[in-house]
Amino acid sequence: MTWAWANRDQLAHLLVSHLYLALMPVLFGIVVSIPVGIMCVRYRWTWPPILSLTSIFYALPSLALFSVLIDYTGLTDWTVIIPLTLFSLSVLIPSVVDGLRSVPPPVRQAATAMGFGALRQVVQVELPLAIPIIIAGLRVATVSSISLVSVGQLIGIGGLGYLFTDGEQRDFPTEIYTGLILIVILAFLADGLLVLVRRWLTPWERARSARDRRRVFSAAWHGSRPEGAT
Amino acid sequence: MSYFSIAWQWLISAQQWHGPDGIPVRLAQHLAYTGIALGIAVVIALPAGLAMGHLRRGGFVVVTLANFGRALPTLGLLVLIFVLTSGSAAAWLVPLTFLAIPPILVNTYEGVLGVDADLTDAARGMGMTEWQILRKVEMPVATPLILLGLRISAIQVVATATIAAYIGLGGLGRYIFDGLNRSEYNVVAGGAAVIVLLALAIQALFMLLRWLIVPVGLRRQAQAS
Numbered sequence: 001m002t003w004a005w006a007n008r009d010q011l012a013h014l015l016v017s018h019l020y021l022a023l024m025p026v027l028f029g030i031v032v033s034i035p036v037g038i039m040c041v042r043y044r045w046t047w048p049p050i051l052s053l054t055s056i057f058y059a060l061p062s063l064a065l066f067s068v069l070i071d072y073t074g075l076t077d078w079t080v081i082i083p084l085t086l087f088s089l090s091v092l093i094p095s096v097v098d099g100l101r102s103v104p105p106p107v108r109q110a111a112t113a114m115g116f117g118a119l120r121q122v123v124q125v126e127l128p129l130a131i132p133i134i135i136a137g138l139r140v141a142t143v144s145s146i147s148l149v150s151v152g153q154l155i156g157i158g159g160l161g162y163l164f165t166d167g168e169q170r171d172f173p174t175e176i177y178t179g180l181i182l183i184v185i186l187a188f189l190a191d192g193l194l195v196l197v198r199r200w201l202t203p204w205e206r207a208r209s210a211r212d213r214r215r216v217f218s219a220a221w222h223g224s225r226p227e228g229a230t
Numbered sequence: 231m232s233y234f235s236i237a238w239q240w241l242i243s244a245q246q247w248h249g250p251d252g253i254p255v256r257l258a259q260h261l262a263y264t265g266i267a268l269g270i271a272v273v274i275a276l277p278a279g280l281a282m283g284h285l286r287r288g289g290f291v292v293v294t295l296a297n298f299g300r301a302l303p304t305l306g307l308l309v310l311i312f313v314l315t316s317g318s319a320a321a322w323l324v325p326l327t328f329l330a331i332p333p334i335l336v337n338t339y340e341g342v343l344g345v346d347a348d349l350t351d352a353a354r355g356m357g358m359t360e361w362q363i364l365r366k367v368e369m370p371v372a373t374p375l376i377l378l379g380l381r382i383s384a385i386q387v388v389a390t391a392t393i394a395a396y397i398g399l400g401g402l403g404r405y406i407f408d409g410l411n412r413s414e415y416n417v418v419a420g421g422a423a424v425i426v427l428l429a430l431a432i433q434a435l436f437m438l439l440r441w442l443i444v445p446v447g448l449r450r451q452a453q454a455s
Contacts (some may be wrong), residue, residue, distance in 0.1 A: 059429040063390035064422035067406050071233055071415060141298045150303040154396060155410065161305060168309040168397075176313060180306040187301035 004178045016158025022146040024081050029088030037096025038122055058090035062151045080152035088141040095137025099130025135198040139191050148186040233419055240420030243291045259400035271330030279335045284364050285344025292339045296354040299332035304390050322394040329390055330383040336380025341372030373444050381436035388429050
């Protein structure tokens with residue numbers, strides 16, 4: 001604690017750059033995923049190739065990508081932001097597609113019957129209903145991104161990851177602890193914030209989830225009747 | 231496409247395929263780190279996930295562990311253990327195993343928990359013991375999710391084993407670190423290509439495994455999800 005307090009200026013600086021490196025990819029990711037996801041649901045044949053592409057993105061090792069990009073983008077923030085954007089796409093595109101597909105057909109039919117055009121239907125009806133699933137993906141993407149930025153430190157651009165390499169070189173565990181704790185706190189804060197955003201954006205879910213809980217509870221209740229009872 | 235030609239030149243030059251710094255040796259080390267960490271993780275997480283799923287308990291523990299595992303930076307854990315054990319060569323084992331546990335645990339738990347209650351009720355009605363229900367009903371039905379968990383773990387561990395080279399160990403990460411330190415970009419490019427190919431090969435292997443292992447009756451369902 002003493003060490004962290006004494007170095008608070010440096011830590012604040014690293015924290016800001018860490019957040020920037022971690023959140024830009026998620027921002028780019030969501031901006032790309034929503035139109036791509038809409039396309040995959042609307043033109044079904046585009047989904048299998050894009051799904052394979054996202055599973056390839058997912059498998060790419062971050063350090064390998066960083067080092068490949070050095071030749072193109074040099075030692076700039078983009079060398080870390082571009083690979084992390086690919087990872088966030090691998091989580092976000094499937095969740096946008098799952099979210100849009102979770103919209104019940106009667107809802108879609110009702111929107112059509114009310115005279116909604118294709119674009120308005122997607123923007124005003126389907127996307128809002130897909131928010132819970134999209135935000136679930138956003139939470140995974142954000143937390144992974146915050147944690148992964150530190151690997152960028154191995155090529156010199158890694159926000160709080162600096163505390164790991166510096167702590168290792170100076171043989172100073174306190175510095176490493178500080179980095180670990182700050183990153184985990186940052187990830188949990190971002191995660192909690194997204195839960196709040198979801199509640200704020202989907203007020204109708206609150207009523208429904210209470211009802212679902214009751215249904216699950218009663219199902220569990222019936223499931224747990226004593227053996228041999230008829 | 232300068233990257234691809236540089237990587238290709240490096241890959242086909244004969245000297246990369248021999249000696250202690252050759253691709254076969256580095257690949258074997260890399261696979262050893264991955265295999266050992268994954269093996270330990272399976273021994274811990276698979277029985278735990280099966281038990282918790284069967285007993286329908288511990289959901290909170292599973293979710294918390296999954297979130298924590300995702301948030302904890304592996305590089306930080308690696309250097310911390312390395313420094314705390316004053317430079318132990320086995321420092322890679324803990325972070326890689328810890329990385330591998332949550333996906334296996336979560337998916338095994340979810341897989342068993344998601345088995346239709348009608349199926350287990352029927353099995354119980356037929357007089358199966360709890361062990362038989364787990365072994366003959368819940369495990370086969372949960373196979374697609376269990377395999378998914380193993381695949382996610384394997385991919386993450388293979389990708390992350392790269393950073394073991396940071397604390398002076400072997401594996402394919404050596405090429406990246408040595409190349410960066412000596413400013414030999416072709417080594418970095420070639421090493422990165424081998425790692426990417428390995429990760430994609432593992433991804434493909436699991437797709438094949440799913441096709442081979444998942445019971446025929448479940449395949450359509452598994453593909454739909």
